[in-house]
Amino acid sequence: MHDEPPTTGARRARIADVARAAGVSATTVSHALSNSGRVSEQTRERILRAAEDLGYRPSPRATALRSGRSRTIAVASSMSAAVAGGAARQGFYLEVAAAAAERAFDYGYALVLVPPIPDELIETLGHLSVDGLLVVEPAQDDPIVRLARRDGVPFVSIGSFPGATDAEEQIDLQSDTAAELVIDHLVRAGVRRPALIVGDRPRTSYAAIEHAYRRAADDHGWPPVVERIFEADGEDGGRQAATRLLTADPQTDAIIAWVDAFAVGAVQAATALGRTPPAVRIVTRFDGPRARASEPAVTAVRLHLPEAATAGVDELLRLLGATTQPRAPIPRPELVFRASSPDHQQQA
Amino acid sequence: MHDEPPTTGARRARIADVARAAGVSATTVSHALSNSGRVSEQTRERILRAAEDLGYRPSPRATALRSGRSRTIAVASSMSAAVAGGAARQGFYLEVAAAAAERAFDYGYALVLVPPIPDELIETLGHLSVDGLLVVEPAQDDPIVRLARRDGVPFVSIGSFPGATDAEEQIDLQSDTAAELVIDHLVRAGVRRPALIVGDRPRTSYAAIEHAYRRAADDHGWPPVVERIFEADGEDGGRQAATRLLTADPQTDAIIAWVDAFAVGAVQAATALGRTPPAVRIVTRFDGPRARASEPAVTAVRLHLPEAATAGVDELLRLLGATTQPRAPIPRPELVFRASSPDHQQQA
DNA sequence: CTGAAAGCGCTTACAG
DNA sequence: CTGAAAGCGCTTACAG
Numbered sequence: 001m002h003d004e005p006p007t008t009g010a011r012r013a014r015i016a017d018v019a020r021a022a023g024v025s026a027t028t029v030s031h032a033l034s035n036s037g038r039v040s041e042q043t044r045e046r047i048l049r050a051a052e053d054l055g056y057r058p059s060p061r062a063t064a065l066r067s068g069r070s071r072t073i074a075v076a077s078s079m080s081a082a083v084a085g086g087a088a089r090q091g092f093y094l095e096v097a098a099a100a101a102e103r104a105f106d107y108g109y110a111l112v113l114v115p116p117i118p119d120e121l122i123e124t125l126g127h128l129s130v131d132g133l134l135v136v137e138p139a140q141d142d143p144i145v146r147l148a149r150r151d152g153v154p155f156v157s158i159g160s161f162p163g164a165t166d167a168e169e170q171i172d173l174q175s176d177t178a179a180e181l182v183i184d185h186l187v188r189a190g191v192r193r194p195a196l197i198v199g200d201r202p203r204t205s206y207a208a209i210e211h212a213y214r215r216a217a218d219d220h221g222w223p224p225v226v227e228r229i230f231e232a233d234g235e236d237g238g239r240q241a242a243t244r245l246l247t248a249d250p251q252t253d254a255i256i257a258w259v260d261a262f263a264v265g266a267v268q269a270a271t272a273l274g275r276t277p278p279a280v281r282i283v284t285r286f287d288g289p290r291a292r293a294s295e296p297a298v299t300a301v302r303l304h305l306p307e308a309a310t311a312g313v314d315e316l317l318r319l320l321g322a323t324t325q326p327r328a329p330i331p332r333p334e335l336v337f338r339a340s341s342p343d344h345q346q347q348a
Numbered sequence: 349m350h351d352e353p354p355t356t357g358a359r360r361a362r363i364a365d366v367a368r369a370a371g372v373s374a375t376t377v378s379h380a381l382s383n384s385g386r387v388s389e390q391t392r393e394r395i396l397r398a399a400e401d402l403g404y405r406p407s408p409r410a411t412a413l414r415s416g417r418s419r420t421i422a423v424a425s426s427m428s429a430a431v432a433g434g435a436a437r438q439g440f441y442l443e444v445a446a447a448a449a450e451r452a453f454d455y456g457y458a459l460v461l462v463p464p465i466p467d468e469l470i471e472t473l474g475h476l477s478v479d480g481l482l483v484v485e486p487a488q489d490d491p492i493v494r495l496a497r498r499d500g501v502p503f504v505s506i507g508s509f510p511g512a513t514d515a516e517e518q519i520d521l522q523s524d525t526a527a528e529l530v531i532d533h534l535v536r537a538g539v540r541r542p543a544l545i546v547g548d549r550p551r552t553s554y555a556a557i558e559h560a561y562r563r564a565a566d567d568h569g570w571p572p573v574v575e576r577i578f579e580a581d582g583e584d585g586g587r588q589a590a591t592r593l594l595t596a597d598p599q600t601d602a603i604i605a606w607v608d609a610f611a612v613g614a615v616q617a618a619t620a621l622g623r624t625p626p627a628v629r630i631v632t633r634f635d636g637p638r639a640r641a642s643e644p645a646v647t648a649v650r651l652h653l654p655e656a657a658t659a660g661v662d663e664l665l666r667l668l669g670a671t672t673q674p675r676a677p678i679p680r681p682e683l684v685f686r687a688s689s690p691d692h693q694q695q696a
Numbered sequence: 697c698t699g700a701a702a703g704c705g706c707t708t709a710c711a712g
Numbered sequence: 713c714t715g716a717a718a719g720c721g722c723t724t725a726c727a728g
Contacts, residue, residue, distance in 0.1 A: 012499075014721060025699045030723060040697060060477035061413040062721035065704050070409060071475065072460070091637075094442045102463040110476055112420070112458045115450040127419065128458055129408035151360075289439075293640035362705060373715045378707060388713060410705035413720050 013054035021050035033058070064129065073316060075100050075134040075309075076114035076125070078142045079231060091260065091288035092305065096136050096158055099306035103313040107322060119143045126151075132316045134158060134309070137173075140202035154319040156312045158305075160204045169319065171312045171330070175208035178301045178333040182283050183212045185299070185335055186254050187220065189344040191281060194222060194254035195245045197238060197262050199231040205285060209258050225249070231259065238265025246273050246280065254281035254341070260290040263298045267340060281341035296339035304331045361402035369398040381406070412477065421664060423448050423482040423657075424462035424473070426490045427579060439608065439636035440653065444484050444506055447654035451661040455670060467491045474499075480664045482506060482657070485521070488550040502667040504660045506653075508552045517667065519660045519678070523556035526649045526681040530631050531560045533647070533683055534602050535568065537692040539629060542570060542602035543593045545586060545610050547579035553633060557606050573597070579607065586613025594621050594628065602629035602689070608638040611646045615688060629689035644687035652679045 019026045024043060032039045032047040039047070050056075064070040077093040093116070101111040112130060122143040133155035138145045140162035148155040157164065159173040186194050196213045198206040210226060217224040227245060229237040238257050242265060245252050255270070257263035263284035270280040277296055284291055287300035311327040318324065337343045367374045372391060380387045380395040387395070398404075412418040425441040441464070449459040460478060470491040481503035486493045488510035496503040505512065507521040534542050544561045546554040558574060565572040575593060577585040586605055590613060593600050603618070605611035611632035618628040625644055632639055635648035659675040666672065685691045 015723095016721085026722080027699050027701095027724085028697085031698085034723085038697065043697080057474040059413070059721050060475060061409065061416075061418060062704090063723080064477070065407070065409040065413045065706085065720085066722045066724085068409075068704075070477075074458075094446055097445075097461060098442055098463070101461040105463045105465065108472070108475060110422075110460045110462075113445060113449040113461045114458075115446070115453045117453065124456070126405040127408060127456060129412070129418075289637035289641060293637060293645070295645075297641075297643075363707095364705085374706080375708085375715050375717095376713085379714085382707080386713065391713080407705050410720090411707080413704085413722085414706045414708085416720075 013051075013056040015056070015058065017054055018047065018051045018056050021054060022047045069131050069320075070129045071108060072110045072112060072130045073100075073104055073132045073134060073313070074112040074114050074125075074128055074130040075136065076144050077116050077136040078138040078144050079116055079136070091290055092286050093136050095288060095305045096134070096309040096312075099309035100134055100313050103310045104317075107313070107317055109313075109317065109322070122147055132156070132320050134312050134316060135161075137161065137203060137205065154316065156316045156319070158308050158312045162202050162204060162207070169315050171308050171315065171327075173205070173303055173305075173308055174330075174333050175205045176212070178205070178285055178303065179209040179212035181301060181333060181335045182209070182256060182285070183216045185341070185343070186256070186281065186283065187216060189254075189281065189341065191254040192220075192222065193225075193249060193251045194256060194281075195225040195227065195249075195252050197227045197229060197241050197245075197255060197257045197259075197266065199259055199262075200228045201231060206258060209256065209285070213256065223249075225252070229262070234259075234261040235265035235268070238262030239269045240265070242266035242269035243273070246270060246275065252280060254283070256283055258285050260284050260286045260288050260298070260300070263300075263340075264290050264294045267294050267296065267298060277340040278342060283341050287336050291338070294340070299338045299341040300336050302334045302336050304333070307331060361399075361404040363404070363406065365402055366395065366399045366404050369402060370395045417479050417668075418477045419456060420458045420460060420478045421448075421452055421480045421482060421661070422460040422462050422473075422476055422478045423484065424492050425464050425484040426486040426492050427464055427484075439638055440634050441484055443636060443653045444482070444657040444660075447657035448482055448661050451658045452665075455661070455665055457661075457665065457670070470495055480504070480668050482660050482664060483509075485509065485551060485553065502664065504664045504667070506656050506660045510550050510552060510555070517663050519656050519663065519675075521553070521651055521653075521656055522678075522681050523553045524560070526553070526633055526651065527557040527560035529649055529681060529683045530557070530604060530633070531564045533689070533691070534604070534629065534631065535564060537602075537629065537689065539602040540568075540570065541573075541597060541599045542604060542629070543573040543575065543597075543600050545575045545577060545589050545593075545603060545605045545607075545614065547607055547610075548576045549579060554606060557604065557633070561604065573600075577610070582607075582609040583613040583616070586610030587617045588613070590614035590617035591621070594618060594623065600628065602631070604631055606633050608632050608634045608636055608646070608648070611648075611688075612638050612642045615642050615644065615646060625688040626690060631689050635684050639684075639686070642688070647686045647689040648684050650682045650684050652681065655679060 015026045015029050019029045032044045075097050104111040133148050133153050135157045137159035138157050138161040156169045158171050160170040227241045229241050255266045257266045266282050283299045285301050287302045291298040291300040307330045314327045363374045363377050367377045380392045423445050452459040481496050481501050483492050483505045485507035486505050486509040504517045506519050508518040575589045577589050603614045605614045614630050631647045633649050635650045639646040639648040655678045662675045
């Protein structure tokens, strides 16, 4: 757990101490402990006993320097601007981080949490000493991805992203399916004037919903209305956009707000205009704490982020040669109906 | 960001490369870069330019080994058993982690997220190479605290804990105040048979609420009813305990469930028994995602965890000699009224 | 099966 | 002001 200078009494045991206690060389201790199988069983046991007695644990710092591996990975969100707008999508990021930390730990890897940081500070990530990187839903030309590419740090994205090369591993969050689920739901519910709010950066998930939306608009004769707002504006942005939409066209009967923070703002806007959802239906993508805690709560898509994060760690550790285990599977996204847009069945 | 073997083309620059390019020794480069002030301004500039040109960033691994500091801290929750019970209190832990990661980053420190792990695995934390530790609400004799003490790893607890020594730094979450806020609220609301559910481990927060509860019971002639359940049982445990309480004494008119997961379970139990809150008032301590997303939502205490986490990082980095900045202040806890137990004012 | 030696990339007395 | 040398604690060819 540490490599402090000996503050509290007993100095931490080093490999040399174990060697001395066992009457062998440090080399042999290293071999014995790494299970390379080149040490006689008898010697090995003596060494293990000595190590145990001394409470020896190899210095992770020395191991890292020598081996070039730190057994540490990091998870970073590309939604760096989010910090300005009040932790937009934080639930998303933390849900991934928590599951990833658990899986990483199972493999004996530590997980570093990189806070959302402004693009200018991305460079300072050079301080990190990690073997690999998990990037949460990068945008096209995402600065974090650029840095990882430049430094040759293996990375895996949670969610696919525009501009990924064939060699880059992505955990598919099935954005197309999520988009279709939501659009189908609205179609079946019989809406006639749904509008769409997405963020302003090029992300796969936005492209997916916009595509599905425009196609449905074509099919059903909806006038297509797409608002693109700053991600960093979060709830405020969603509130303002929804207010604009509902004022510009009072016939608007649904808002697809594709970021949970936008949706929460949209619910507030609709309510303030006397059109409390589901009077205007509001739906979003990520079924996280925000969607659940909104009042009324927001219909959303269960993306199975923990499973995706787990698969991301599996994949990353495979890249690092730390496992040969195949990716854990990720279930298909599912719609979670809430008061902001109940299932049409139930109200029929 | 990395120290990979040169997978992708250009090898990463080392200090020797900078020295060569600037026509000086590695020693001088080190001095120039660490701003020790023993290098002539002219030489310094030449070195900085060379470093810049080569994209040089010191290897964190080498720096860590040599200096004995990794510029990394970890945050761990003592609620290790929680994992079994479905991530009880996860919201609490992650809220601390997110804020701590941000503050740590400001200081140039990375934050490692230690997932909730069973006590038997605590030993494996020896793999971590961290300079210090943040422990979230440890219990008495908490294994994580024991490990930190044994290894001499500086640590700070978020929330005070029983058995802390005078020398150990704790960030006070003002458990007494939180307890009093809740008890006062129930007293003013006129409840006559409130019951208390706490976890089975010795924690400051449980002691605080039990103390306040018993005193109020004395003062107001409530029959004191305290259920102690396994923390790891989470929502289930809360549901079962609340069911027992409400069945044993149908006059029970309030349940103080001091872990958010317990409270969510209690709400479900009360609802299932046809006594949907606030018919039975239900209140909890931590105002997190669980309390907010419950249906009805649960009255809770805003503990200002992000501020506490920030202060914890400040304090820890002070212990590590990395800052002299005083702790950030933490606001007083406040009650957040929700449907499970509205303010008595509003219903009077 | 076992060990001496080199080296991972820095920093830090120490000497000049 | 600048540099040669030692050393942080390991692992890994290599030799025996």
